[in-house]
Amino acid sequence: MTPLVDALLLQSGYNAALVAIGAALLGFSTGATGTFLFLRKRALVSDATAHATLPGVGLAFICMVSLGGDGRNLIGLMLGSAVTATVGLMIVEWISRRTRLAEDAAIGAVLGSFFGLGVVLLTMIQTMSAGRQAGLEGFLLGATAGMLFQDAVVIAIGGVLAVFATWVLRRPMTLVAFDAEYAAAMGYDVRKIDLMMMGIVMVITVVGLKLVGLILIVAMLIIPPVAARFWTDRSNRLIWIAGFIGAVSGYLGAALSASAPAMPTGPLIVLTAATVFFFSLLFAPERGIAAAVVRQRRFQARVHRRQGLLALARQEPIREPFTLRLLSREGLIRPDGVPTETGRAKASKVARDERRWDIARKVHQDAGLTGRYDGLTPIEEIFTPDEIQDFDRQIGPPVAVGALYDGG
Amino acid sequence: MVLTPAPTAETPLSARGLTVSYGEKPAVFSVDATFPAQSMSAIIGPNGAGKSTFLKASLGIIPRLSGDVSVFGTPVEKARHRIAYVPQRASVDWDFPTTVIDVVQMGLYRKVGLLGRLSGQMTHRARACLDRVGMSDFGDRQIGQLSGGQQQRVFLARALAQDADLYLLDEPFAGVDAATERAIVDVLKLLKAEGKSVVAVHHDLSTVREYFDHVFLINVRRVAEGSVTTAFTTENLNATYGGRLAATHMAKLGGVAS
Known part of the structure; x- marks a missing residue:
């Protein structure tokens, strides 16, 4: 138990402490921003967004290397992934608005094609002679070994921005999630609000890529609000409870991974969140089993x-x-x-x-x-x-x- | 047929050449309509005649292919603060994590803005609106715990909180109990007495005479409009429903002029 206690008290070394704090910050912001995805019943759109980041990572790496820079600059990779994630998001939105295909079909198509493109790009990068390409595949499942202080700062700033945007837009987003027609009648631009919601989610997805990876970031967005739903019947409290659950899961999961050698951080964070979910499912007052x-x-x-x-x-x-x-x-x-x-x-x-x-x-x-x-x-x-x-x-x-x- | 006068600042709602189409089949085709001020108007027609579609398109909830809608003499987009809309009950997820008082306060969101606080005064106002529909003891309930009639009352209270001049209701009496129907009608009549205008999509022909002053009959196209005494006639109803109303049904409507 001692290594775990050390990790919980941030005594397991500088890197482990950075990861734990970063994961807690990330968990809070994914939980809070994911709440509206869950309420709007569009959880899987974030899955498409997350998978659409991968080609951006590859393209950004190629661009930065061919310009003679460091291909693994985190800011550059994040910008690249944000660009392709936005493109993927717009295609999903466009397909479901302009064709007779339902949104789930659009999600499936975009998720698969962008992820495929991303894998092809990463494979091409492996064969490139220039640049230090090792580590890019860490974006799939997250990699915390080489986390720098500046990475934690990036997560903190991105997280604060996303939570702040969620807080500012909480009323229109609640209204649109509950009763989109009424919101439209009041003069809110439903499409714009939906896009802003997805934009916030896209930002937090990109921010969390390094830590938990694109495959598991969806779980960080959805599990906390789903678990929080067992504890409250009011959407304004749901945001903060989900944030709290996300933060606790992030911190505990990171501590767990630091306490044992070679344990992956992202999956442990998600499993911790899943444990909170099952606990809520069983023991929550009113809604629990x-x-x-x-x-x-x-x-x-x-x-x-x-x-x-x-x-x-x-x-x-x-x-x-x-x-x-x-x-x-x-x-x-x-x-x-x-x-x-x-x-x-x-x-x-x-x-x-x-x-x-x-x-x-x-x-x-x-x-x-x-x-x-x-x-x-x-x-x-x-x-x-x-x-x-x-x-x-x-x-x-x-x-x-x-x-x-x-x-x- | 009465020529519709040009909309003035007193005309709460008027549409010109309004067409809405799902795919390539118009649901509402080139409809002109004018609803009078300080009165209760019913939009009447058979199922699938485009009653709700007309209302939603007037509000810009669904896009219109052509036509203009004006509210108190200005385009609808500029008059939203003067309109309160009561959607159909079935249009929302009643398991949504929100309480009755939260839903009523949604009617105040535009006034409060993004960053404003819902002050005590605002909460007080929401409570007062809930009281007007006879639901003051239900403020803290989760909305899924209400009956259909109570849900409809909450939607009405939310519209009241907007303090609008024009109230648009989509089938407010569908699937509600008699007590709720009475409570809603009382509130609407009070609104009229305060000088507000009410327009409701209505499906129960037997209560038209009792509740409304003005009718608008629609079956994709406009069939007739006018005061209940002049336009709510057997002839117009036959034209709207295309013989789908049996003669016995017509007779039951009692006061319908022949």
Whole structure:
């Protein structure tokens, strides 16, 4: 464990510390900017963008070498990848807007062709005599061994810019993701906002290429917001929670890779994020699987309580042992099965609620709403007062409990 | 047929020669329409007649092949701050991570701008709009937990938050319960009383007379327009629906002039 603790405390050497800080910064910005990709349901566009960076890396290298410079200058390679990523992005956008092909088809076509072109260019570079070509393939899966201070600075600046742009555009981007037609009616240029969103994603993709590589950067953009979605129902919080998850994954993943020899950084960061995702999937309140199981158990108890109280209201015998135990534990019946004062009061309230629900189900054919007829939720929590008044009008004057349920 | 007068600064919405086409089949063809101020107008026609398309194209949500649209005498692009749009409920993903009050506040985004804060005053205003549609206790719910009628009320509250002069609604009563329909109509009538104009795509012929003052009948082309008393006639309905309305249905419409 000691190497991991050292790495977590940034004590594993200068390079490891740089990588951990850079990965945390990158994780925060990919998580925050990826949120809107996820909300707009265009996660895979970023995959096309990422793969379209590869020919740019190759072309930039060839250009810089033929001009007599250092072919591995990071800024130059990033500029090159930004250019081809933008071209790829524009082609995807153009195909899905101007032809009858759907966006996923456009993504598939662009992703494949640009990646193919990139691999061809990298292979050609291997045979070039000039330049120190070793290391270019690191852009595929990320390479952190030779990370310089200036690389960390580039990530920091790019990340801050992308997060700032996301923050500034959060309202129009939320509006477009939720209700594009309404946004258009308000005068927002939906296409421009979409392009700006993809532009932000393109910038952060290029920034993250060196660290996690073009194949895995998509995971850094998408997994944090997907995991964050389990923890909140509000999009403005989603941005920051996703950023936080991304940062933690980046830092932990980098520390893990530094603690063991020859462990790849990018894949470990992504696996850490995936672990956070699975943890959220299982244990998040409300939306998690464990919460769903607990809810199911509580629901069962509610149903039994409700059925028991209804049986009391109808003066029918209760036979199910679980129901009897539940009612007597809650002091609604005496051990001999006779309802207590509280039990009688609750039974008559439940009977009235039940009559209102009967009307509610007739009025609202909407399964989403009447499906939440769970026995414990008072009708007041589901319907507005005027809706309930409407039900009461249809119920008519109060009827004695016995008379209403005659004959079942 | 009444000649449509030239749009003035008082005319909330008018279209000239509006054509919209999906592929090479026009959904709306060369339509002229003028909607009067301070009244409630219904856009009526059979399914696929281009009612929603007409509304969306007027707003520039979908591109128009030809035609001009003016709002209060200026091109629609320059009058957006005076328009509030209520889209169809089915057009959004109701599992989106947002709450009722967040959705209502979307109506304020243009006023707040990119960097402005949603101040307490703005939140107060959003709450007041929610109260107007009878949903003040639902502000913090996730929007997926609402019934269809409640979702429609939230959309209306969002439009109210825009404080516009012209309200355009796309099938506001489709799939909502009776209580919601009443609540929405009450709000719309109040808007009219405040001097605002309301234009709604409407599909229930039996309530046209009760809710609206003005009708616009469309089936790809304009069929008729005018006040309910002059234009909502059996003859015009037959021309719009092309005999798809049975005689018994017509009779049920009661007050329809023959």
